Amino acid sequence: MKLEKGMISNSQLTFLVGAYIQGSLFCTSLIYGISYRDNWLATIVSFLLFAIFSAVYLNLMKMMPGSNLIQIDDIVFGPYIGKLVSAAYISFFILHSVANTRYACDFIVGLFLDQTPLMVFAIMLILLCAWAVHSGLEAFARTGFLFSATVFFLIVTLFFLNIGKMEISNFLPVLRVPVMDFVQVNHIIFSIFYSETFLFMMIMPYVSDQKKLKKSFFYGLVIGEATLLLVTITITSTLGISAMTTSNPLIIMAREIDVAKMISRIEFMILGIVMLSVFMKVTVSFYATAMSFAQVLSLRDYRPLVIALSAVLIALIQPMFHNPIVQSECGEKTWPIYASVFEIVLPLITLITAKLRGISGAPCGGGT
C-alpha cells in the first residue's frame, strides 16, 4: 500500500519546486562571501547545468514510476545495500533540515530579534512545519503557489525600489574573477540552491500526471532561477563590492532603499520573504525525512513519526553549528562538497546501476 494517499497536480509541483528554491534565498550571503561581480552569471550557468543534470533524477522517476527515492534504492540495490543507501539519505535529510532551520533562524534572530534566544524561534518554526507536514502533502502543496508568488512579487518590488541606486559599472569587468572562485560560486549555487531539489524524488511519485513531470519540474526551476537572478542582479548593482563584507547582502540592500524619503525602512519585506520561503523549504525537507523514515521502517503512515522527528530536529539545532561564522564557513566550504555526495554522486550511481541491471518500469506496489 502507498504511504502517501494524497495526490498533487503538476502545477502544484511546479510552484512547490519554485518556492523550495526560493527558500535558499537567504543563502545568497554564502556566494557573496566569495565574489560579487559575476554571481548573476553564475546563477545562470548553474541553472543550465542543473537543468541538464536533473535528467538523472527524472530518469530514475521515469524508470520506476510510482516509486519514491527510498523504494528506488531497494529496487536498484536490493534490500540490504538499498537500506544502507537509504539510511545515508535519511541522515542527509535530517542534517539538511536542521542546517536550513538553523541558518534561517540565525538570520532572523541576528537581525530582527536580537534579544530572543535562537531556540525559541527555532522551536516555533519547527512546530509550524511539523503541523504542515502532519496535515499532509496535499495541504502544504496548496500553499506553494501563494508563497512562491508572494516571494517573487516582493523580490520584484525590491528590484524596482532599488533601480535608482543601481550602477552598471558594478558588473564590470564581466568574467574577470579567478576561475576557482567562479567554480566555487557555481558549486555553492548548484548544490545549495538547485540540486537540493532531489528531495522532490520523495514527492514526485504522488504527482497526478507523471508524463508531464519533466515539464513541471523544469518550470519550477525557472521560477527559482528568475527569483535568484533578480536578487543577485539587485544586490550586485546596488551594493557592489561592499556586498562582500556584509553578513547578509540581502538585508543591507533592503536597508539602503529610501525612495523620496517616503518608502524607507522596508527590510521587514525581507523578513516576509525569508519566513515564507524558509517555511516551504523546511516543510518539504521535513516531509521527505518523515516519508523516508516511514518507508524504510515499512510503516503504514508517516504521521506518527512527525512529533518524534521534530524532537530530533529541535535537539540538533543548537549543536549543529557553533556560531554564525562557523556556519557560513561551513556553507561556503564544507556543505557543498558534503551535499554533492548525496545530490550528485549517489543518484548518479543509482541511475548507472539501474541501467546496468536493466531495471525498467517495474511497478512497485507496497512498502518494500
Place this chain on the structure above:
Amino acid sequence: MKKIKILLICFMLMPVLSGCWSYHELKDYDIVMGIGVDKAADDKINMTVQIALPDQIKTKSKGGEGGGLKAYWNIELEGETIFGTLRDYSHMSTHKLYFPHCKAVVFSRAYAEAGIRPCFDFLSRDPEPRGTVWMFVARDKIDDVFNAEPKVEKIPAVNLDELVEIQKYNAGTYTANLVKMSRCLLSKTRAPVLPFVELTGDKKDVLSITGGAVFKSDKLIGELDEKETRGLLWVEGEVKSGIVTVDNPLGEGKVDLEISRSSAEIKPEVKDGKVKITVKVRELANIGGQTTSDVLAVPDIMKQLGVIQNAAIKNEIEASVKKAKALKADVFGFGEEVGNKYPKEWKEMEDKWDAVFPHIEVEVIVDSEVYGAGIVPKPASPSQ
C-alpha cells in the same frame, strides 16, 4: 478529555502569544540623531551623541514660541573605543540609545586625520545604524556644530541631513553615506571624499556644508574647494543642478547658466604602459540670468555661450584633477576604470598606482549646450 486537551494547548500558547520577545517600546529608547567623534588626549576619543527630545519638537511647532527649550540633548563622554564609549552613556541617560534614526556622523579634523576606520567599523557592523547615514568632517569644534541652532529645523543633525538632500540643487559638495564610503574603503586605489561642515554667518551659528575632504584610505589628507568639488562631481556625472557663471560674449557683464542635466563618461586607455583617461562630459543648461541688457537669446549667441561654458566646465574639472594629482589621491576612481578595461595591465599597476596616478594624462572633453532662456528670454530694457 478533548476539552482538557484544548485547554492545555491554550495554556501552552499563552507565553508565545503574549507578544514579541525583542519588542522595542518607544518610551524606553533615546533616539540618536547624530554622532560626533573627536580625538582626545592619550589616544582616547571624545564622543558627542545628539538625542532628539520629541516633546520639545511638538511644543515648539504648536505654541509658536516654544519656551526656548532645545529639542535635543547632547551628551559627551570620553573613552577608548567607539562602542565602549557609546555604551557608557547608559550611566548618564535613563534610556538605551537607539541608532536606526541616526542621520549624521561628524568627525573632527583631528580624528579624521588619524583614521576613521574604527568608527566606520562600528557603524557598519552594528545592526542598528543604517547604510543611509551621512558622514561629515567638521572644520569647527564638534561641540559648536552640534550646538548650532538651526533656524528651520529643530535638531542640528536633522539639519545636516536636509543640507545633504538640498545639494542636488547646487552641486558643490561631495556627499557620501555609509555604503558609498564602504565601497571606497574597500578599494585599494580609490580615495574617499566627505563633505566639510562648518559654521558660517556673523554669529557663527549657521550650519553649512562645503567642499570635499579628501581621504587616503581612511585618513584625511587634504581638501577640495567648492570649484574642485564640482569638478569631481562633473566627472562622476553627479551634477544635477547648479549655476555656471560665464562672461558675456557680447561685452561686459556676466551670464548665469542653470545646469539642467549632465552626464559623464570615463574612457581609460593604456598604451605602452602609459595611462590616458578621457573624460567626456555632456551638459545641458538654460540661461538663468544676466547682468547686462544685451539680447542673448539668439541662436548664434547661445552657441557661443555653449562654447564659453565648455571652457568653464573644463576649467573646473582640470582644477580638480590637478588637486587630486597633487594629493596623489585618486578621488575619481580612474584606477577602477582602468582595472575594468585592462585587467592584465592593472594587476601590475595596482600596487604602484599612487606613483602612476600623478603622471597619467587626463583629457577632458566637454560637450555642453545652452538650450532655453527662461519664460522671459529678453531683458527688460529698450531695444537697441
